[in-house]
Amino acid sequence: MEEWTRVMGDAGLAIAQTRFALRGFLRHSSAFVFTVVFPVILLLLFNAIFKGTTKFNGLNAAEATYYTASIVSYEIMLVSFGSLLVRVTTAREQGLLKRFRGTPMPSWVYLFSEIGRTVVVVCSTVALLVAVGTLFYHVQLSGHLLIGLVVYLVLGVTCFSALALALASFCATADSASAIGPLSATILAFLSGVFIPTSIMPTWLIDLGKVFPLEHMARGLQMAFLVPGSTGLTGVNLGVLVAWGVLGLVVAVPTFRWESRVGL
Amino acid sequence: MTAVVEVEQLRKSYGAVERLHGISFEVHAGEILGFLGVNGAGKTTTIEILEGYRSRDGGRVSVLGTDPAKATREWRNRIGLVLQECELDPVYTVNETVTMFARYFRRPTDIPATIGAVGLTEKADDRVGRLSGGQKRRLDVALGLVGDPEVLFLDEPTTGLDPVARREMWSMIEGLRLAGKTIFLTTHYMDEAQHLADRIIILRAGEIAAQGTAEKLSEALGYHTEVTFETRRGVEVRELHGALGVDVRVDGPLVSFRTQQVQADLKALLDWAQARGVELTNLQAVRPTLDDVFVQLAGDGGVDTSHG
Numbered sequence: 001m002e003e004w005t006r007v008m009g010d011a012g013l014a015i016a017q018t019r020f021a022l023r024g025f026l027r028h029s030s031a032f033v034f035t036v037v038f039p040v041i042l043l044l045l046f047n048a049i050f051k052g053t054t055k056f057n058g059l060n061a062a063e064a065t066y067y068t069a070s071i072v073s074y075e076i077m078l079v080s081f082g083s084l085l086v087r088v089t090t091a092r093e094q095g096l097l098k099r100f101r102g103t104p105m106p107s108w109v110y111l112f113s114e115i116g117r118t119v120v121v122v123c124s125t126v127a128l129l130v131a132v133g134t135l136f137y138h139v140q141l142s143g144h145l146l147i148g149l150v151v152y153l154v155l156g157v158t159c160f161s162a163l164a165l166a167l168a169s170f171c172a173t174a175d176s177a178s179a180i181g182p183l184s185a186t187i188l189a190f191l192s193g194v195f196i197p198t199s200i201m202p203t204w205l206i207d208l209g210k211v212f213p214l215e216h217m218a219r220g221l222q223m224a225f226l227v228p229g230s231t232g233l234t235g236v237n238l239g240v241l242v243a244w245g246v247l248g249l250v251v252a253v254p255t256f257r258w259e260s261r262v263g264l
Numbered sequence: 265m266t267a268v269v270e271v272e273q274l275r276k277s278y279g280a281v282e283r284l285h286g287i288s289f290e291v292h293a294g295e296i297l298g299f300l301g302v303n304g305a306g307k308t309t310t311i312e313i314l315e316g317y318r319s320r321d322g323g324r325v326s327v328l329g330t331d332p333a334k335a336t337r338e339w340r341n342r343i344g345l346v347l348q349e350c351e352l353d354p355v356y357t358v359n360e361t362v363t364m365f366a367r368y369f370r371r372p373t374d375i376p377a378t379i380g381a382v383g384l385t386e387k388a389d390d391r392v393g394r395l396s397g398g399q400k401r402r403l404d405v406a407l408g409l410v411g412d413p414e415v416l417f418l419d420e421p422t423t424g425l426d427p428v429a430r431r432e433m434w435s436m437i438e439g440l441r442l443a444g445k446t447i448f449l450t451t452h453y454m455d456e457a458q459h460l461a462d463r464i465i466i467l468r469a470g471e472i473a474a475q476g477t478a479e480k481l482s483e484a485l486g487y488h489t490e491v492t493f494e495t496r497r498g499v500e501v502r503e504l505h506g507a508l509g510v511d512v513r514v515d516g517p518l519v520s521f522r523t524q525q526v527q528a529d530l531k532a533l534l535d536w537a538q539a540r541g542v543e544l545t546n547l548q549a550v551r552p553t554l555d556d557v558f559v560q561l562a563g564d565g566g567v568d569t570s571h572g
Contacts, residue, residue, distance in 0.1 A: 098347060
């Protein structure tokens, strides 16, 4: 009984910590602009620049729908990977993680709150992007699309969060993390046919992009958005995301540091 | 007296360099122990071992009957930490920050009372980013207190604060003493230790150079009152030495000597000056602070500043 009370208490604490993190997120205007407003602007911009149709799996596809799918995948990586990496390394550098470690709060509560915050930010922004896509860019909502979207959201957030936590162990400072996080998201976006359709990219660049998880998430989402009756869920896409996620966890779990190396 | 903290032959090395060479001490229930040393003496290494952050290489350590190396959640509910370098998210208010931390503990204190205890009641709804350095540091202390700990570890609470903020921190810590808290306080200011601590331990290059109450420390060091004065005419040192029976130092117009019998020696000095027609200006008899003791004890020993 006491055990049960404690577990329920911890669950409540984890939710309170997540809400606390979200309240902070809404007050950090730069974080809000970067992860919510910026992707919407990107969606509007790409659609303004590339007006017309593109080839997708041999089909003519509306550019507009294509970019809605692409920016959704970009948003998932930007927040789960880029923002999480910056937040964790900053909190570590500020001594906040060390301070948490010195309280009775279980370590998982902190990690839960960070990932919970990521999930809420990603889901709300994705909902916003899909709404904009449906209103202006010919996105057809369907059961297949929603299934694909939810699976890629869950898998994508998990995979990229695990990779962020893994990379956090190798970023000496928050400063280096703030360069590595958004930069790698942007470079991968170009490699993965997120910003520029793969139909106009050289083959070697496409092949290089296929090594990384963003390409597979973007490809799968583009299928779900563009191909009627398709969830976009393919064995290869899911397999690559799971493999990178597992790699992230295998690295993150034994190497995660609660204290900055400086001064040790 | 019950020992809240017991340390025996504590050793710690970083690589091949031993930083703590087997130190032993106790902290008793309800006392404030001042743990004093220059940067690099091993203060932070010691406090972080007691807090359960660092492993040790030898010796026995017990805090509230538990080995901090095997810290449990229950044990963490009973200790409070105020770390040395620690920032807080500037977007939350004081009240929000303290309230969130209170949730981590099983038996938190009353939140408004805790904010009041650190003198931040008027700032409770201000964001952390708008607090001054001293106020931020007092918020750190509130976060250390909010779990109602049996022992509070304060790591250099006034480093970097201006004199006014230091005084505010001191009166706040004195309030904690009245509340009966056991406090382990590290500092590199002797006046701070002297002002706040019931007992002082001076750490030098990983060894305890001296320990005891402020009075005991100065007694043990044969501490003397220093008498200084200036004369326009040069003083015949040998003559004065004869009259007083103590060593006299002359530095330009400034003359000084140390004594343990202030009244007798001052009278002898005045009699001598009267008889010789010497005019003494700026005559002072000063019992110096323990700062000199500290500088003398902690200053040498080849310490470097690469470790806190």
